[in-house]
Amino acid sequence: MHDVVRTRFAPSPTGRMHVGNLRTALYEYLIARSLGGSFVLRIEDTDQERQVESAIDIIYDTLRAVGLKHDEGPDIGGPYGPYIQSERLPLYRQYADQLLESGQAYRCFCTRERLESLKEDANKHFTAYDRHCRHLDQQTVQNLLDSKKPYVIRQKMPIDGSTTFDDAVYGSITVDNRELEDQILIKSDGYPTYNYANVIDDHLMNITHVVRGSEYLSSTPKYNLLYEAFGWEVPTYVHLPLILGKDGQKLSKRHGSTSFADLVQEGYLPEAIVNAIALLGWCPKENRELFTLDELCQFFSIDRISKSPSIFDFDKLDWFNASYLRSMESTSFLALISPILDEVFDGAAPLKPLLAELLQPRVVRLTDIPHMIHFLRNRQSADLSLYDHKKAKSSRMLAGEILPELKERLSGLTEWTRESIHDCLTRFAEDRALKTGQVMWPLRISLSGQAVTPGGAVEIALLLGQQEVLARLSEDIEHLSQNVTEEDMP
RNA sequence: GGCCCUAUGGUCAAGCGGUCAAGACGCCGCCCUCUCACGGCGGAAACAGGAGUUCGAUUCUCCUUAGGGUCACCA
Numbered sequence: 079m080h081d082v083v084r085t086r087f088a089p090s091p092t093g094r095m096h097v098g099n100l101r102t103a104l105y106e107y108l109i110a111r112s113l114g115g116s117f118v119l120r121i122e123d124t125d126q127e128r129q130v131e132s133a134i135d136i137i138y139d140t141l142r143a144v145g146l147k148h149d150e151g152p153d154i155g156g157p158y159g160p161y162i163q164s165e166r167l168p169l170y171r172q173y174a175d176q177l178l179e180s181g182q183a184y185r186c187f188c189t190r191e192r193l194e195s196l197k198e199d200a201n202k203h204f205t206a207y208d209r210h211c212r213h214l215d216q217q218t219v220q221n222l223l224d225s226k227k228p229y230v231i232r233q234k235m236p237i238d239g240s241t242t243f244d245d246a247v248y249g250s251i252t253v254d255n256r257e258l259e260d261q262i263l264i265k266s267d268g269y270p271t272y273n274y275a276n277v278i279d280d281h282l283m284n285i286t287h288v289v290r291g292s293e294y295l296s297s298t299p300k301y302n303l304l305y306e307a308f309g310w311e312v313p314t315y316v317h318l319p320l321i322l323g324k325d326g327q328k329l330s331k332r333h334g335s336t337s338f339a340d341l342v343q344e345g346y347l348p349e350a351i352v353n354a355i356a357l358l359g360w361c362p363k364e365n366r367e368l369f370t371l372d373e374l375c376q377f378f379s380i381d382r383i384s385k386s387p388s389i390f391d392f393d394k395l396d397w398f399n400a401s402y403l404r405s406m407e408s409t410s411f412l413a414l415i416s417p418i419l420d421e422v423f424d425g426a427a428p429l430k431p432l433l434a435e436l437l438q439p440r441v442v443r444l445t446d447i448p449h450m451i452h453f454l455r456n457r458q459s460a461d462l463s464l465y466d467h468k469k470a471k472s473s474r475m476l477a478g479e480i481l482p483e484l485k486e487r488l489s490g491l492t493e494w495t496r497e498s499i500h501d502c503l504t505r506f507a508e509d510r511a512l513k514t515g516q517v518m519w520p521l522r523i524s525l526s527g528q529a530v531t532p533g534g535a536v537e538i539a540l541l542l543g544q545q546e547v548l549a550r551l552s553e554d555i556e557h558l559s560q561n562v563t564e565e566d567m568p
Numbered sequence: 569g570g571c572c573c574u575a576u577g578g579u580c581a582a583g584c585g586g587u588c589a590a591g592a593c594g595c596c597g598c599c600c601u602c603u604c605a606c607g608g609c610g611g612a613a614a615c616a617g618g619a620g621u622u623c624g625a626u627u628c629u630c631c632u633u634a635g636g637g638u639c640a641c642c643a
Contacts, residue, residue: 092642092643128643190641193640193641197640205639206639248573252572253571257572257639259639262640265641266641267641271640271643272642292572292574293637293638293643294638295572295637295638296571296572297638297639317573319574322635322636327636328637354580357580357581361581365582365592366591366592367580367591367593384581385574386636387573387574387636388580388581389579389580391578391594394593404606436605439606440604440605440606503602514602518602522602526603529603530603530605531604533602533604534602535602537602
């Protein structure tokens with residue numbers, strides 16, 4: 079038995095970091111960390127046709143952004159390198175030869191065309207390879223080899239019997255061997271298939287827990303047979319339930335932003351994303367939902383991983399994101415949104431601490447900010463109907479009546495602070511025997527031109543500054559006087 | 569279609585033979601309140617169906633149904 083737990087994240091560099099992949103990486107990390115083991119990064123680039131430029135950087139960047147630090151990997155090395163499969167080619171070849179010699183694998187010279195026609199013939203029925211080359215005699219093989227005919231190496235699967243393996247989450251699973259195809263180990267370009275390289279590397283790298291999505295469940299018996307053929311110890315399998323989209327299908331681009339980078343760009347915090355996906359398919363013993371990565375390491379356990387697939391819920395992600403935003407130190411929040419604020423104001427935004435204070439309890443996604451505060455920069459004239467508000471006992475009539483005097487009073491203020499503005503407004507309400515809301519509502523509407531704003535009349539007035547407040551009021555008073563007609567009279 | 573897996577509110581999910589079947593998101597209502605939000609309180613909302621096993625099934629077994637996965641010289 080291995081006594082040191084080792085898990086690996088083995089993505090193929092094909093472009094994006096899908097949330098499903100990220101969750102797999104997260105669980106691999108959590109299993110390793112919670113058990114005091116190591117987490118290694120391995121790049122599975124055995125598909126020469128699907129290589130994507132800079133995809134490896136996306137992997138590094140994502141892992142760094144979410145705080146999943148690997149202990150070994152292509153960039154930092156380690157005792158089991160190389161960690162990029164394309165650099166391990168001789169290894170795969172060597173072990174394949176071993177299988178060839180022991181008669182557990184064979185060369186297959188079948189052309190793709192023949193394989194294709196095989197599939198057409200079989201059509202809806204079992205479409206596995208017909209094992210045509212499995213029984214070629216040595217002389218024939220030698221001739222084909224001499225004539226440089228390309229070939230792949232296939233593993234000989236047992237014809238009958240069954241294969242059973244144990245999964246840490248799904249339990250014991252048995253499959254009839256006749257369901258298993260003589261799978262390709264080495265492709266004709268000399269590269270190993272994932273199915274094969276994966277087993278070789280996991281063994282050579284001493285991986286104790288093979289963690290992956292449950293889409294691999296059905297090919298696991300084949301891996302088991304491979305371990306058996308080599309006489310190697312089978313690792314602990316941990317298959318993870320799939321993450322589905324809103325429509326119940328496997329999550330994909332169709333469902334919108336499903337890569338980590340997409341989500342970050344849409345204004346979600348990496349911590350919130352991690353927290354959200356950690357709870358998709360795993361549930362802590364304690365009834366609780368907010369966890370930092372360190373806390374997850376502390377509480378995670380394989381036996382609480384669930385078997386049923388789960389749907390990725392963007393509403394819940396919103397909630398996580400909002401929760402993280404709200405629980406931040408106000409100074410951190412300010413630092414976080416400062417660049418966004420500056421951008422909205424084309425330079426240094428004014429009163430940033432106040433803006434941050436107003437925004438922190440209201441923002442769900444960072445990308446919401448620009449349109450929430452846009453009105454501060456651009457005066458938009460209020461739709462008169464906005465003045466009519468039953469609950470505040472406000473109306474366009476009332477607005478037309480009080481705004482001029484309100485403007486007078488505000489212009490008389492020699493000090494422009496929260497207190498001074500607030501006092502001025504409440505005193506005005508008292509003097510005119512009005513409810514507070516009857517003053518606050520029209521003023522806020524006049525200054526913002528919108529029904530909903532971050533902060534109330536006082537805060538908005540403060541943010542706008544005395545001069546702008548008076549300017550906006552003048553404009554609106556004008557507008558009101560021209561448009562409030564006889565019909566509006568009670 | 570074969571094989572494999574899964575099945576508690578709309579979603580995430582607790583439960584591991586005896587519960588009035590947690591909690592969270594979302595939704596609705598109320599309170600707080602210068603709008604909204606935050607916060608507080610409350611509400612509607614679930615064991616897919618059928619056979620067994622058992623004194624007793626959400627829980628164990630089988631079948632049905634539904635959903636998903638997989639059947640590549642992709643991972």
